[in-house]
Amino acid sequence: MASAPNQKPDDMASGVDEVDSTNASIQGPLTSALTSLPNDEPGLPDHVVQFYETDDFLVEQLAKFASEGLQAGEACVIIATESLRERVEKRLENEKFDLRQAQQQGTYITCDAETMLPLFMVDGTPDPERFNRIIGTVISRAARGSRLPASPVRHVRAYGEVASLLWATGNQEAALRLEELWNELAAGATCPPFTLLCSYPMSGFAGVAHAAAFRMVCENHAQVFPGESYSTLADSDERLRTITMLQQKASSLETEIAQREEVEERLRVSDHQYRRLFESSTDGILVVDADTHTIMAANPVAAHLLGWMREELVGQDLWFVGLFPDLAVAEEVWRELEECGVARLDTLALPIGSSSQMRYVDFVSNRFRPNGHYVVQCHLRDVTERTQVEQAQRELEARKDAFISMASHELRTPITSLKAFTQILQRRAKRQSGEADLQLQQVLGRMDAQLDRLTHLVTDLLDLSKMQVGSLAFRDTCFDVDALVHETVETMQAVTTTHTLSAEGSTSAHISGDRDRLGQVLINLLSNASKYSPDANRIIVRLRTTTTQTDDGDQQWAEISVQDFGIGIAPEHQHRVFERFYQVGASEGGSTYPGLGIGLHIARTIVERHGGRLWMESHPGDGSTFYIRLPVANSDDSLTNDDGL
Amino acid sequence: MSSELKTIHIVDDEPDIGLAISMVLEDAGYDVVVLERGADLMRRLQTHALPDLILLDMLLGGQDGRQIVRTLKSDPKTQAIPVVIISAHPMAAHEAVASGADGFMSKPFELDAVLNTVAAHLKSSRPPA
Numbered sequence A: 001m002a003s004a005p006n007q008k009p010d011d012m013a014s015g016v017d018e019v020d021s022t023n024a025s026i027q028g029p030l031t032s033a034l035t036s037l038p039n040d041e042p043g044l045p046d047h048v049v050q051f052y053e054t055d056d057f058l059v060e061q062l063a064k065f066a067s068e069g070l071q072a073g074e075a076c077v078i079i080a081t082e083s084l085r086e087r088v089e090k091r092l093e094n095e096k097f098d099l100r101q102a103q104q105q106g107t108y109i110t111c112d113a114e115t116m117l118p119l120f121m122v123d124g125t126p127d128p129e130r131f132n133r134i135i136g137t138v139i140s141r142a143a144r145g146s147r148l149p150a151s152p153v154r155h156v157r158a159y160g161e162v163a164s165l166l167w168a169t170g171n172q173e174a175a176l177r178l179e180e181l182w183n184e185l186a187a188g189a190t191c192p193p194f195t196l197l198c199s200y201p202m203s204g205f206a207g208v209a210h211a212a213a214f215r216m217v218c219e220n221h222a223q224v225f226p227g228e229s230y231s232t233l234a235d236s237d238e239r240l241r242t243i244t245m246l247q248q249k250a251s252s253l254e255t256e257i258a259q260r261e262e263v264e265e266r267l268r269v270s271d272h273q274y275r276r277l278f279e280s281s282t283d284g285i286l287v288v289d290a291d292t293h294t295i296m297a298a299n300p301v302a303a304h305l306l307g308w309m310r311e312e313l314v315g316q317d318l319w320f321v322g323l324f325p326d327l328a329v330a331e332e333v334w335r336e337l338e339e340c341g342v343a344r345l346d347t348l349a350l351p352i353g354s355s356s357q358m359r360y361v362d363f364v365s366n367r368f369r370p371n372g373h374y375v376v377q378c379h380l381r382d383v384t385e386r387t388q389v390e391q392a393q394r395e396l397e398a399r400k401d402a403f404i405s406m407a408s409h410e411l412r413t414p415i416t417s418l419k420a421f422t423q424i425l426q427r428r429a430k431r432q433s434g435e436a437d438l439q440l441q442q443v444l445g446r447m448d449a450q451l452d453r454l455t456h457l458v459t460d461l462l463d464l465s466k467m468q469v470g471s472l473a474f475r476d477t478c479f480d481v482d483a484l485v486h487e488t489v490e491t492m493q494a495v496t497t498t499h500t501l502s503a504e505g506s507t508s509a510h511i512s513g514d515r516d517r518l519g520q521v522l523i524n525l526l527s528n529a530s531k532y533s534p535d536a537n538r539i540i541v542r543l544r545t546t547t548t549q550t551d552d553g554d555q556q557w558a559e560i561s562v563q564d565f566g567i568g569i570a571p572e573h574q575h576r577v578f579e580r581f582y583q584v585g586a587s588e589g590g591s592t593y594p595g596l597g598i599g600l601h602i603a604r605t606i607v608e609r610h611g612g613r614l615w616m617e618s619h620p621g622d623g624s625t626f627y628i629r630l631p632v633a634n635s636d637d638s639l640t641n642d643d644g645l
Numbered sequence B: 001m002s003s004e005l006k007t008i009h010i011v012d013d014e015p016d017i018g019l020a021i022s023m024v025l026e027d028a029g030y031d032v033v034v035l036e037r038g039a040d041l042m043r044r045l046q047t048h049a050l051p052d053l054i055l056l057d058m059l060l061g062g063q064d065g066r067q068i069v070r071t072l073k074s075d076p077k078t079q080a081i082p083v084v085i086i087s088a089h090p091m092a093a094h095e096a097v098a099s100g101a102d103g104f105m106s107k108p109f110e111l112d113a114v115l116n117t118v119a120a121h122l123k124s125s126r127p128p129a
Helices: A029-035 A057-073 A082-094 A097-107 A112-119 A128-144 A163-170 A172-187 A208-219 A236-280 A300-306 A326-342 A383-429 A435-468 A481-495 A517-530 A599-609 B015-027 B038-047 B063-076 B090-098 B111-124
Strands: A049-053 A075-080 A110-111 A156-160 A195-202 A224-225 A284-289 A296-299 A343-350 A359-367 A374-382 A476-478 A500-505 A510-513 A540-550 A553-563 A613-619 A621-629 B009-013 B031-035 B053-057 B083-087 B101-104
Touching: A049 B038, A057 A075, A057 A082, A057 A156, A057 A621, A075 A082, A075 A112, A075 A128, A082 A097, A082 A110, A082 A284, A082 A553, A097 A110, A110 A112, A110 A128, A112 A163, A128 A172, A128 A195, A156 B031, A163 A172, A163 A195, A163 A208, A172 A208, A172 A224, A208 B015, A224 B111, A284 A300, A300 A374, A326 A343, A326 A359, A383 A435, A383 A553, A383 B015, A435 A553, A435 A599, A435 A621, A476 A481, A476 A517, A481 A517, A481 A540, A481 A553, A500 B083, A510 A517, A517 A540, A517 A553, A517 A599, B009 B015, B015 B111, B031 B038, B053 B063, B053 B111, B063 B083, B063 B090, B083 B090, B083 B111, B090 B101, B090 B111, B101 B111
Parallel strands: A049 A195, A049 A224, A075 A110, A075 A156, A156 A195, A500 A540, B009 B031, B009 B053, B053 B083, B083 B101
Antiparallel strands: A284 A296, A284 A374, A343 A359, A359 A374, A476 A510, A540 A553, A553 A621, A613 A621
8 A cells, every 4th residue: 555645754653662563554644644743732633534435445544543543652442333343453453453452551442333322312312411421431541541540641542433323324413413522522621632533434425415414524524534536546646637537527417417407307397297187187097007907096087987986996907897898898908909009998888876877988098118017098088978968869860760751651641642632633624525624624734743843842851851860761773874864864754845855875884872862863953954944945864984093993984964055053153053952043132943952962962872973064054064973883793683673 | 333343452541542542443443442451451351352452551550561461472362462552651662562562652643653553463463263
């Protein structure tokens, strides 16, 4: 070991006869500082502290402290734990000190720190009077020497581990108080002069929280010696470098601590916010261990929805708290979570208490791994009100549907009677002859036509109502488009005297759909063509096929167009004629053509239901053309071929 | 009326419709019996000579005409009688045929269409055993 730079060689060998002085190689900053100063001069560092990083270093320093004192003819008092005492004494004996003799002379006194501490502690604080009496006695005895009453009073070197012990147990206040008591004892007149060495492990001050207390420990001592990583440096340049590096390290640490504190503060705020969200969420939230399904956390709403006390719910197995209707559902949810990370169940029914009433919740869960272990976060949303509204809505719609069916029957029945009677009268009138009867026939013919009109209106209104409740029925078959068009044109021609209807072209295509409904669409377009071209006398129906490209390949379409040569539709009305209740002319307050304004709306709905399109082109004054485009059925469509039925 | 007159039973809970159809069919030379309920028809079939054709309303005051058709068509005694269902539901044709009816007419109907339908089914029906 290198010698301390400021050590005076003479001091090392001064006047101790009874101990061997061959251990002059034991040196260090503490011992050199102590030995470099005459002990009886005022202003001595009579209370020093040695910080240490390893016990070995403490043993070394303490052994030097004692050996130098003994060599100088001073007395030694060591108040330490048994293990430290044993190690120091072994070290001293290795250096040929005759400790037994020193003990007999009363110049070497050891005390067990752990035994001594309780002797002067009262309610966790060192009692000044007891401390002065006990420690004062020990110091005085060492100063006088018990076996040699005539000897001069010796200077005492004392080592005390009691404050360090208090610090280690967390009683920092008592440790600081004890340091003060040591100082007071040294300053008092009753006790012989002594130099006190205290020691603290550096590890006892790790952490910013200890900064203030550490400063106080330092202030309580006349001289402070750093731990071995600095104390053992012999070269002054090396020490300067080390201090500089320590300063840099301290500065970095301060910055890092500030940054960490900022991050921690943000985390605290964030944690607080999430905690508040969790606690005050109107959804029930559960955090569940993915492996054991154990509920790790539950917010108040989750507990309320499941009908549990919150404290009881935590720790339960989620599969058995009444959320899932049965175990198979729970297993299925967990399987889905493992495969997809997400699982949801809609409208789970939960009983409310012991009543027969039910509460409904939507269940959404996510599986994730926040800290290396999978957890499942579950959200429960109370949808009772919505479910009840939906149920009521379904019931209402079912009633509406039933009403529409009934209304259809009830409205048609009197029309049927009226129409039948009108036709009977027509037949009977025909059998008569004469001008008056001819007029009667005409009137009856008008009545019959008006009843037909009434029938169509009733049909349209009922279809519209059914569309609104989604109960308009379709019966899909695969049929020949050309045949349907020709058949419809013929039927309409039979009842149309004002216009000539012609069909041109062909599709030679079959389509899949409801033949009657699509026939209804064609009738609507032909009726409109006739209605809106009062001054024209022809209507042309054209048939053709066309192909468009889609992602799945080419799509063939059957296109049917109905062209009239009538008044046409102004551009501003063209995109609106398919709206429900929309009538051209009505918005301007002008005269309108008869009708409810629902025919084209129904027609477009039917065409779109078949995956097709219905649109128009028109030039006011030249007439309009309506186009229907329907997807041609694939040859492998296996629907019933319903041609001609 | 001669004994060769074809007999037609009309079952409709709306008396005016029964009356109107019967007037035109009688004018056309058929022997017509108008009944208001399904039970009336079943009773008459047990106690009287079988008709050549039945015109049956689909909804008979809560009773389902299709069920009557199924009963008639499952009984060897009555299964050969042509049954034409008439209904105020124009889209009910397929359901009517599915129940075993031989024909369907939607209400309201043209009387000419009634006469044509009746004639067509009488012509195609098998002669009574």
